[in-house]
Amino acid sequence: xxxxxxxxxxxxxxxxxxxxxxxxxxxxxxxxxxxxxxxxxxxxxxxxxxxxxxxxxxxxxxxxxxxxxxxxxxxxxxxxxxxxxxxxxxxxxxxxxxxxxxxxxxxxxxxxxxxxxxxxxxxxxxxxxxxxxxxxxxxxxxxxxxxxxxxxxxxxxxxxxxxxxxxxxxxxxxxxxxxxxxxxxxxxxxxxxxxxxxxxxxxxxxxxxxxxxxxxxxxxxxxxxxxxxxxxxxxxxxxxxxxxxxxxxxxxxxxxxxxxxxxxxxx
Amino acid sequence: xxxxxxxxxxxxxxxxxxxxxxxxxxxxxxxxxxxxxxxxxxxxxxxxxxxxxxxxxxxxxxxxxxxxxxxxxxxxxxxxxxxxxxxxxxxxxxxxxxxxxxxxxxxxxxxxxxxxxxxxxxxxxxxxxxxxxxxxxxxxxxxxxxxxxxxxxxxxxxxxxxxxxxxxxxxxxxxxxxxxxxxxxxxxxxxxxxxxxxxxxxxxxxxxxxxxxxxxxxxxxxxxxxxxxxxxxxxxxxxxxxxxxxxxxx
Numbered sequence: 001x002x003x004x005x006x007x008x009x010x011x012x013x014x015x016x017x018x019x020x021x022x023x024x025x026x027x028x029x030x031x032x033x034x035x036x037x038x039x040x041x042x043x044x045x046x047x048x049x050x051x052x053x054x055x056x057x058x059x060x061x062x063x064x065x066x067x068x069x070x071x072x073x074x075x076x077x078x079x080x081x082x083x084x085x086x087x088x089x090x091x092x093x094x095x096x097x098x099x100x101x102x103x104x105x106x107x108x109x110x111x112x113x114x115x116x117x118x119x120x121x122x123x124x125x126x127x128x129x130x131x132x133x134x135x136x137x138x139x140x141x142x143x144x145x146x147x148x149x150x151x152x153x154x155x156x157x158x159x160x161x162x163x164x165x166x167x168x169x170x171x172x173x174x175x176x177x178x179x180x181x182x183x184x185x186x187x188x189x190x191x192x193x194x195x196x197x198x199x200x201x202x203x204x205x206x207x208x209x210x211x212x213x214x215x216x217x218x219x220x221x222x223x224x225x226x227x228x229x230x231x232x233x234x235x236x237x238x239x240x241x242x243x244x245x246x247x248x249x250x251x252x253x254x255x256x257x258x259x260x261x262x263x264x265x266x267x
Numbered sequence: 268x269x270x271x272x273x274x275x276x277x278x279x280x281x282x283x284x285x286x287x288x289x290x291x292x293x294x295x296x297x298x299x300x301x302x303x304x305x306x307x308x309x310x311x312x313x314x315x316x317x318x319x320x321x322x323x324x325x326x327x328x329x330x331x332x333x334x335x336x337x338x339x340x341x342x343x344x345x346x347x348x349x350x351x352x353x354x355x356x357x358x359x360x361x362x363x364x365x366x367x368x369x370x371x372x373x374x375x376x377x378x379x380x381x382x383x384x385x386x387x388x389x390x391x392x393x394x395x396x397x398x399x400x401x402x403x404x405x406x407x408x409x410x411x412x413x414x415x416x417x418x419x420x421x422x423x424x425x426x427x428x429x430x431x432x433x434x435x436x437x438x439x440x441x442x443x444x445x446x447x448x449x450x451x452x453x454x455x456x457x458x459x460x461x462x463x464x465x466x467x468x469x470x471x472x473x474x475x476x477x478x479x480x481x482x483x484x485x486x487x488x489x490x491x492x493x494x495x496x497x498x499x500x501x502x503x504x505x506x507x508x509x510x511x512x513x514x515x516x517x
Contacts, residue, residue, distance in 0.1 A: 066388050087394035094392040100385035104377075117297075117395045166393065 015042040015202040016077040016090050016169045018063060023072035025058055025226075032058050033226045036072070045196050045203045047213045050223035051248055056206040057097070059223065060174050063204060064094045076170060090170060093163030097175040099155035101147040107134070107158050108143040111165045133161040137191065153184040160191055164199070171195065173205040177212050185209060189216050210249055214238065224248070277500075281478040284398065288406055291399040301404035302411070309370040309405075310412025314419065316369070317362055321353075321420040324361055325427030328352055333431070333438035342440055346448035349428035354453060354461040358421040360509055362413070363468030367501035371476035374405060375497035378480025379490040387481065402477045406470065413469035414462045421461070425449060460516045467508060472501045 018040040025033040033055045040046045048056050061067045063074050065081030079086040086092075101110050111130040115121060121129070134140050137157045147155060156176060163171050173192065177185035193216045196203055207213055213220055214234045222229040222237075222245055229245060240246055295302075328349045336342045378401060381387050390397050425446075432440035479497040483489050 061388075064388075064392055066391060084394055084396070087392070092392060094389070096385045096389060098385055100389040102381075102386055102389070103384075113395070114393045117393070117400070119297075 013091075013167065013169055015200050017042050018046075018170065018202065018204065019073075019075040019078075020059075020063065021073050021075075023059070023062060023069045023074065025055070025062060025067070026070045031226060033062075033069075036223075036228050038221060038228070038231065040202060040204060041218075042202050043196065043200050044218045045192065045205065045216050047205045047207055047217040047220045048223055049207060049210075049213050049220055051208060054223045055226040056208075056223055057174055060094070060172050060204065060206045064092065064172055066094075091166045091168040092170045092172070093166045093168040094172045095156070095159045095163050095174065095176060097178055099147070099159040101150075101155060101158055101162070103147050105146075106143070107139065107145050107147070107150070110147070110158060111162050114162070114166050129165055133164040136164065137161040152179050153181075153187075156180065156184075156188060157191070160188070160195075164195065167199070168201055170202045170204070173203065173207075175207055175209075176205065177207060177209045182211075185212060188212075192216055222248075277478065277482075280482060281474050284402060284478050284481070285406075285474060287396075287398040288402045291396060291403050294399050295403070295407070298399065298404045298407075301400075302407045305404050305408035306412045308373075309366065309408055310416055313365060313369055313412075313416060317365055317416055317420045318423045320361055320365065321358070321424040322427035322430075324357055325349055325353060325424030325429075326431040328357070328424075329428035329431040329438070330435060333435060333440075337438055342438060343444055344448050345428070345432055345438070345440060346445040346450075347452045350425060350449035350453050351457065353421045353424040353428075354457050355464075356461075356509075356513070358424060359417050359461050359465035359468055360505060362417045362420045362465060363472060363505045364502065366409070366413070366416075366469055367472045367476075367498055367505065370409070371472045371501050372494050372498050374473060374476035375480040375483075375494045376490060378477060379483035379493040380487075382481060382483045383485070383487060383490060397481065401481075405473050405477060409469040409473040410466060413465045417462060417465035463516070464509065464512050467512065468505050471504050471508060475501050475504060 018038070020036055020038040020040075023033060023036040024031070036059060038046075048059060050056050058067070062069050063076075063081065065074070065083070065087070068082060074081055076086060076090055076092065079089070081087070081092065101107075102113070105113065108130055111133055112126050115126045115129060116123075120126070131140070131143075134143055137160060139154065139157055139161055142150060142154060142158070147158070150158065160176070176188050176192065180188065189212045192203060192205065195201055205212075205216070214237065217234050219231060219233055220237050221231045224244060229242065230240075232240075237245070237249070240249070329345055332345045332348045333342060336345055336348075378387070381401070387397050387401075390400055429442050429445045432438050432445050433442055476497045479493050479500065483493045
């Protein structure tokens with residue numbers, strides 16, 4: 001793919017490394033994450049995978065600096081992500097599971113908000129930047145629509161476009177393919193991989209989508225019950241001998257499971 | 268004990284939010300458009316309901332006063348009673364109660380829903396402080412529209428009282444007499460006291476609405492709970508503050 005103007009403009013802005021050291025998170029007496037340590041390289045697609053409720057999204061919120069860990073540290077290029085000065089220095093974008101688009105703003109306004117608020121460039125250039133992001137995500141026709149008028153897949157793409165306008169050095173994706181059909185999931189996967197190649201950005205993806213993970217990840221971390229089981233490459237993950245991970249990746253549907261006997265009695 | 272903790276926590280959050288918001292004042296030129304928008308939403312669109320309510324409050328006051336004062340031969344002073352009551356007490360309070368129910372509830376609902384659906388978190392990750400983007404424009408807007416709204420409410424209330432005095436047969440007070448007695452005792456100081464009260468009430472209502480909205484957590488059900496809490500807290504605050512301010516300004 002030919003490098004766009006945006007990519008050329010951003011060449012001096014390098015992707016950033018992320019270090020998570022001994023991170024634990026409790027909510028009251030409930031422990032959600034226990035002693036997580038990760039080292040994510042610049043320009044890497046790092047997927048955090050695990051079953052629902054394993055603490056993936058909570059870990060992502062700690063990395064984004066939206067919550068303070070109970071113990072341990074998160075560092076983005078050596079700096080605390082919770083500090084607004086870090087965010088001012090390194091553009092960090094988080095693509096939320098719900099999209100988290102501003103409902104009172106049109107798609108165009110959602111995308112233009114960041115450069116407008118930070119006065120990054122003249123309004124004419126902001127327009128070019130927004131339209132370029134919409135074009136990359138094939139969303140030009142939706143520019144004047146409001147989030148309530150969009151489908152789930154479009155909302156996700158708008159959320160990614162909004163992140164793209166920020167020209168981030170780090171993008172965090174929270175379940176980017178949840179609630180999407182397989183075709184749209186594949187499209188989102190392609191977009192994440194393309195953004196890495198084209199825009200040189202470190203990507204951390206939280207997902208329980210096996211196909212997406214094995215396709216786009218440079219490395220994968222498996223999180224279960226708040227603990228980090230392993231960090232490996234997709235190829236290593238396919239060959240795993242760990243029964244918990246293998247069960248998670250290749251679940252067997254057993255209709256003769258004794259659990260279902262109860263259903264027969266009650267119906 | 269738990270409730271006391273929660274109240275103190277709420278007051279602490281409101282104070283912090285005020286401080287954080289006003290430290291963003293240097294960015295005020297950047298938020299002018301949003302201030303105007305909020306002033307329009309909160310002030311201009313509240314005008315019809317404020318006018319209707321004030322007209323009838325003024326009318327009821329004149330009617331009640333007329334019944335008693337006519338019997339003791341002091342109906343010429345109805346204008347004074349209606350005028351002073353509206354300026355010093357009822358005008359600011361009625362407008363504040365309306366703003367709490369109409370504007371405060373809408374602010375809490377909007378901010379709480381933004382909180383629940385991660386929009387506030389999205390602002391934080393974009394390094395756009397919610398205090399600058401969401402709170403400060405609303406606080407400045409209420410400080411701008413509250414005195415105007417109150418002033419209009421007071422004047423419309425006076426007119427309501429005048430209409431009742433003129434057209435209710437057993438009162439039958441000429442508008443000239445009504446406004447003459449209204450002017451006789453009303454001073455600029457009274458007006459200042461009333462508008463000061465309105466400013467403080469309005470500021471507190473919006474601050475409470477923003478604080479409760481931004482502290483909302485959990486699911487969509489919490490949005491409704493937050494709105495209820497915001498309106499109830501605002502109403503109690505208005506009444507308590509009214510007592511304190513009346514004592515101080517007396």
